[in-house]
Amino acid sequence: GENVGLHLPTLSVQEGDNSIINCAYSNSASDYFIWYKQESGKGPQFIIDIRSNMDKRQGQRVTVLLNKTVKHLSLQIAATQPGDSAVYFCAEANQAGTALIFGKGTTLSVSS
């Protein structure tokens, strides 16, 4: 079946450090992946996405890496700031391409 999960439920970093959040997926047929950020009491916000024909995509302070060989997805946040503290979810498109399947989330805590 389809499964998207994250390696660590929590990650604590110091302000200014780089953060890496990991995600493993099991459906090798998935071709679209997204990272979301969810702050407490709010809906998830889109951060960055990547399609399976790419292995890296960069945004502002964020980079998503896709390793299809080992079915691994990661989100890198450069110069992490206190405002980056949130729960981060990876998601993959289901086989029909009509819905997303979310992992359980990693809570990122940034201390000053």
Place this chain on the structure above:
Amino acid sequence: SQTIHQWPATLVQPVGSPLSLECTVEGTSNPNLYWYRQAAGRGLQLLFYSVGIGQISSEVPQNLSASRPQDRQFILSSKKLLLSDSGFYLCAWSGGGEQFFGPGTRLTVL
């Protein structure tokens, strides 16, 4: 620009009472629409999605139902709430790629 609205923001309901949560989208036409539930400290569970008016797909068996009476309106309902229905309910829309989420409704069933 597109916006998505959900209401109410919070709701406290007794067990056995009915439920109606509404979601509307502005600034786009024929969106895919989704209802998710998020239990405390957990990920998002897809409940329903719709690719058009009157077209509803259910992902998990439950005592909830969804309807899409208009192109940009998505309603989540229940005839009788259970304690286990408590959670954070999120509506989302998509044009075929990433999904954009509403602010959510916090439902507490007592």
